[in-house]
Amino acid sequence: MRKILLPFILSLFMNSAFGQYNQGARLTAMGNASAAVKDIWSLNANPAGITSQKTPIAALNYARYLFGDELSEQSFAFVLPFNNNFAGVSINRYGISEFNEIKAGFGLAKSFGEDLSIGVKANIHQIKITNYGNATTFSVDAGVNYALSKQIGLGLYVNNPSSQAYKATYAETYIPTSVHLGATYTPSNKLILAATVSKDFERKFDVGVGVDYKFYELLSLRGGLSAKPFKQYFGIGLNYQKLIMDIAVESHPQIGYTPQIGLSYAF
Amino acid sequence: MRFKLFILAAFLLIGFIAKAQTQEDQLIKDLIESIAENLPEDYDLSELQDRLTYFRKHPINLNNTNAEELKTLVFLSPLQISNLFEHIRKNGKLIDLLELQSIAEFDLQTIQRLMPFVTLNQSSTVDKITAANLAKYGNNDLILRYGRVIEKTRGYTDLPGSRYLGTPDRYLLRYRYTYSNRVSASLVMEKDAGEYLFKNPKKASYFFPSNYTDFMSGHVAILNTGRFKKIVLGDYTMQFGQALTLWSGFAFGKSPDVTGVVKRDVGLRPYTSANEFAFLRGAAATVTVAKNIDFSPFFSHRKLDASLSTNVNGETTVSSINETGLHRTQNEMNNKNSTEQIVYGGVLQYRTSALSIGAVAYHTSFNRLFVPGSSVYQSFNFAGKELTNVGAHYSYTYKNFYFFGEFGKSLDAGLAYVNGALVSLSSTVSAVVLHRNYQKNYHNFFNQATAEASEAFNEKGLYAGLNINPSKVWSIQLYGDYFKYPWLRFRVDAPSDGYELLSQVTYSPTKTFRAILRFKSEVKQQNTNLTVPYNYLDNVKRENYRAEVKWAIGKSFGFQNRVEVVQFKKGDANAEFGYLAYQDVSYSPLSSRLSGNIRVAYFNTASYDSRIYAYEDDVLYNFTFGLYNGKGVRGYANLKYRLAKRLDVWGRYALYNYDNVETVGSGLDEIEGKMKSEMRVQLRYQF
Numbered sequence: 001m002r003k004i005l006l007p008f009i010l011s012l013f014m015n016s017a018f019g020q021y022n023q024g025a026r027l028t029a030m031g032n033a034s035a036a037v038k039d040i041w042s043l044n045a046n047p048a049g050i051t052s053q054k055t056p057i058a059a060l061n062y063a064r065y066l067f068g069d070e071l072s073e074q075s076f077a078f079v080l081p082f083n084n085n086f087a088g089v090s091i092n093r094y095g096i097s098e099f100n101e102i103k104a105g106f107g108l109a110k111s112f113g114e115d116l117s118i119g120v121k122a123n124i125h126q127i128k129i130t131n132y133g134n135a136t137t138f139s140v141d142a143g144v145n146y147a148l149s150k151q152i153g154l155g156l157y158v159n160n161p162s163s164q165a166y167k168a169t170y171a172e173t174y175i176p177t178s179v180h181l182g183a184t185y186t187p188s189n190k191l192i193l194a195a196t197v198s199k200d201f202e203r204k205f206d207v208g209v210g211v212d213y214k215f216y217e218l219l220s221l222r223g224g225l226s227a228k229p230f231k232q233y234f235g236i237g238l239n240y241q242k243l244i245m246d247i248a249v250e251s252h253p254q255i256g257y258t259p260q261i262g263l264s265y266a267f
Numbered sequence: 268m269r270f271k272l273f274i275l276a277a278f279l280l281i282g283f284i285a286k287a288q289t290q291e292d293q294l295i296k297d298l299i300e301s302i303a304e305n306l307p308e309d310y311d312l313s314e315l316q317d318r319l320t321y322f323r324k325h326p327i328n329l330n331n332t333n334a335e336e337l338k339t340l341v342f343l344s345p346l347q348i349s350n351l352f353e354h355i356r357k358n359g360k361l362i363d364l365l366e367l368q369s370i371a372e373f374d375l376q377t378i379q380r381l382m383p384f385v386t387l388n389q390s391s392t393v394d395k396i397t398a399a400n401l402a403k404y405g406n407n408d409l410i411l412r413y414g415r416v417i418e419k420t421r422g423y424t425d426l427p428g429s430r431y432l433g434t435p436d437r438y439l440l441r442y443r444y445t446y447s448n449r450v451s452a453s454l455v456m457e458k459d460a461g462e463y464l465f466k467n468p469k470k471a472s473y474f475f476p477s478n479y480t481d482f483m484s485g486h487v488a489i490l491n492t493g494r495f496k497k498i499v500l501g502d503y504t505m506q507f508g509q510a511l512t513l514w515s516g517f518a519f520g521k522s523p524d525v526t527g528v529v530k531r532d533v534g535l536r537p538y539t540s541a542n543e544f545a546f547l548r549g550a551a552a553t554v555t556v557a558k559n560i561d562f563s564p565f566f567s568h569r570k571l572d573a574s575l576s577t578n579v580n581g582e583t584t585v586s587s588i589n590e591t592g593l594h595r596t597q598n599e600m601n602n603k604n605s606t607e608q609i610v611y612g613g614v615l616q617y618r619t620s621a622l623s624i625g626a627v628a629y630h631t632s633f634n635r636l637f638v639p640g641s642s643v644y645q646s647f648n649f650a651g652k653e654l655t656n657v658g659a660h661y662s663y664t665y666k667n668f669y670f671f672g673e674f675g676k677s678l679d680a681g682l683a684y685v686n687g688a689l690v691s692l693s694s695t696v697s698a699v700v701l702h703r704n705y706q707k708n709y710h711n712f713f714n715q716a717t718a719e720a721s722e723a724f725n726e727k728g729l730y731a732g733l734n735i736n737p738s739k740v741w742s743i744q745l746y747g748d749y750f751k752y753p754w755l756r757f758r759v760d761a762p763s764d765g766y767e768l769l770s771q772v773t774y775s776p777t778k779t780f781r782a783i784l785r786f787k788s789e790v791k792q793q794n795t796n797l798t799v800p801y802n803y804l805d806n807v808k809r810e811n812y813r814a815e816v817k818w819a820i821g822k823s824f825g826f827q828n829r830v831e832v833v834q835f836k837k838g839d840a841n842a843e844f845g846y847l848a849y850q851d852v853s854y855s856p857l858s859s860r861l862s863g864n865i866r867v868a869y870f871n872t873a874s875y876d877s878r879i880y881a882y883e884d885d886v887l888y889n890f891t892f893g894l895y896n897g898k899g900v901r902g903y904a905n906l907k908y909r910l911a912k913r914l915d916v917w918g919r920y921a922l923y924n925y926d927n928v929e930t931v932g933s934g935l936d937e938i939e940g941k942m943k944s945e946m947r948v949q950l951r952y953q954f
Contacts, residue, residue, distance in 0.1 A: 185696075185735070185737060187693040187694065187695045187696055187737065188693040190692075190693065191692045191693045191696060193696060193733070193735065209733070209745065209747075211692065211696075211698060211733065213690075223698070223700070223731055225731065225747040225768070227788070230747070230749060230766040230768070230790070232729060232731065232747065232749055251729075253749065253764055
């Protein structure tokens with residue numbers, strides 16, 4: 001019985017709570033207000049955001065959903081800068097052994113001068129349910145970042161504009177089609193405020209707000225909010241030379257706390 | 268000819284004096300108005316008005332003050348206060364007020380607000396307490412106010428059952444005396460509409476002055492006498508820490524001023540307001556017992572209005588305390604002063620410029636037994652006759668962080684704590700985080716801690732707010748609060764939770780133009796309206812959208828327009844809406860004795876659930892938050908006239924004109940027809 005219900009339950013949660021793919025512990029702690037924030041995990045948000053990396057960088061992220069027995073999300077990302085171009089690879093796996101979804105993608109971004117950058121990403125999605133089978137599909141993400149001034153940055157990106165979906169009828173999971181518009185305000189080199197308005201075509205408008213505050217050279221404090229559903233986020237980042245460790249906790253009124261941890265290394 | 272010149276000169280002189288006075292009043296009025304916009308609708312601002320008026324006359328010497336005194340200027344954040352002391356500690360005394368600009372966190376608006384209330388000069392007044400000085404240098408402020416609803420309400424007709432026993436007139440007398448920063452005294456007498464002017468006429472003994480009015484309050488205080496910083500006899504308030512253990516009177520809470528959740532504890536203060544509940548009565552003092560250590564012992568004995576019942580043993584018991592202070596019907600008269608309360612205890616505080624620690628302990632007892640109500644949600648309420656509360660609070664400034672918190676415990680009952688931080692993230696951004704956990708059986712009669720519910724128990728929550736001022740013309744505030752009620756509540760038959768979001772953007776490109784956009788959304792849970800065997804909870808959503816502009820033409824005319832829309836939705840029912848639009852015009856020429864303002868408002872709300880509140884201008888020291896409910900037009904006019912140098916008169920007329928109704932109001936307040944109008948006259952004499 002449990003096994004029969006499980007895919008249904010999981011896909012329900014997936015649809016109601018995880019329209020977006022994990023954006024790493026730093027962006028999550030900032031309320032996923034990531035449209036105009038630059039990070040290696042912009043690969044899973046606005047692909048134009050990977051253009052801030054100066055050297056090759058690799059990152060791992062692990063999120064644990066406390067309501068499931070072994071439900072988790074694992075992600076890997078790698079970005080390689082060359083000239084003013086940037087190439088990135090990311091892989092996400094979400095689920096348990098009987099049910100999981102994998103999204104793997106390849107992104108390309110280019111910066112045009114200091115202010116403007118554009119990125120695109122192609123993804124392959126695969127859903128695997130034990131005793132039912134597999135389904136595969138493709139999607140595209142595209143985004144742009146623009147620095148309005150030294151303090152204010154803007155970002156816009158779309159996920160899956162062509163509304164690709166799994167062909168298989170037993171897979172209720174859908175690939176979200178959404179538009180995200182955001183801004184950042186950087187009043188000092190220690191502080192980033194970010195806001196993003198998101199519209200998933202299947203759902204209501206969502207607004208996220210986040211703060212990243214570099215308290216010491218070593219330590220960053222982060223917090224965020226998102227409106228629909230109402231979620232609070234907190235996190236810290238530890239920056240030690242080339243190694244960065246980020247921790248985030250997301251609090252959802254029904255699902256409870258979701259902790260995650262990420263590691264990245266800049267070569 | 269000579270005589271004419273003299274007259275002319277005299278008029279000019281009066282004009283100048285009047286000008287100075289009007290500006291001074293206007294300044295405090297504007298400040299209070301901007302604070303009021305950010306407050307819940309039941310906040311009593313008269314105490315704040317009183318403080319500001321006092322400091323306008325006796326500015327605080329910034330080189331010789333303390334955190335407690337500066338906290339009374341509510342627009343200063345604790346971080347600003349702490350930075351000021353740090354600045355003085357490092358750089359020595361301030362030489363010029365302009366130096367404030369160099370202190371971290373002091374933005375232009377704060378400095379502009381602060382300037383009228385502070386000085387750097389040692390006050391030159393002789394402040395020895397002698398009979399001659401008291402008479403010569405004392406300030407007296409006398410206010411007489413009369414008001415009534417013009418239409419006759421049902422309660423005043425000859426009803427067989429419950430009806431209003433007194434007259435519909437409202438009277439207030441308020442006398443206030445201050446001498447420098449040494450002596451303060453006050454007397455307040457009030458009669459609400461429907462109350463007897465004289466105590467029950469059948470039993471009255473005309474010997475006692477308290478029999479001439481329904482409510483009387485007063486105090487005498489001697490301040491700054493050696494070790495004795497404050498001694499108050501009569502009515503007073505005690506406000507310490509984060510309002511969790513000991514706080515009588517009102518406290519700021521969640522508001523668009525996101526730092527409002529950090530309480531400004533001002534300690535012991537004399538009580539001068541006409542609110543009939545929010546004070547202690549007896550004697551209290553604050554004594555410096557050692558360097559940086561203050562001790563505040565207090566004792567209070569007063570009577571409260573409580574509805575009584577009888578238990579199985581034939582004992583009279585208290586089921587609830589009535590805080591309104593209204594004694595209009597026979598029932599309310601029976602409850603009046605029916606229960607005695609004795610409170611005594613003390614507060615110990617240690618304070619340096621960065622660190623403050625305090626400990627509170629006090630005992631509350633009643634002459635009657637409290638019984639919790641019979642509903643399941645009331646099972647953890649206070650029962651018994653006696654209660655002991657202890658608590659500890661702290662605040663600590665480290666660099667750009669201000670940490671604060673308080674722990675409170677009611678002995679043999681629950682625990683509560685609140686902790687938070689106010690952080691200046693950059694010169695333009697500050698953030699507040701506050702975590703709270705109040706147990707369902709946390710009993711305390713003097714608890715005003717930050718909470719979503721009206722009382723701070725049975726609640727857990729996390730609040731985070733941001734205040735962003737990217738430039739002089741823009742200002743953005745936003746906060747989010749998630750709260751959880753672990754136990755049942757009134758009309759909520761299961762543990763529940765909810766959240767509140769607010770964002771506000773202010774654009775003020777010039778001194779005379781300001782535009783504000785505000786959005787607030789709140790989701791909570793409540794029993795379904797359907798009739799079902801067991802109540803389940805429905806989500807209740809309330810969203811407010813507000814747009815406002817304030818502008819001026821010339822120096823005399825000011826205008827304000829507001830549009831507000833409320834959306835209310837419960838469960839699967841359709842959303843309902845409420846609308847309010849108003850136009851304010853104010854006229855306050857600099858050199859005229861006459862000033863005034865009017866409002867015309869149109870409102871249309873689907874039901875009481877989508878009602879809208881808005882701050883209304885009123886006579887000095889009276890504060891009104893208008894309730895806009897139903898459909899109709901609301902208007903009011905206020906006039907102020909300076910009869911003589913020290914004598915002012917105010918008049919106010921306000922009316923509701925509802926559409927398509929046969930009666931206004933309900934119960935004893937019901938009025939035949941579609942109009943409800945009210946008038947008020949006030950006289951102030953300063954001498």
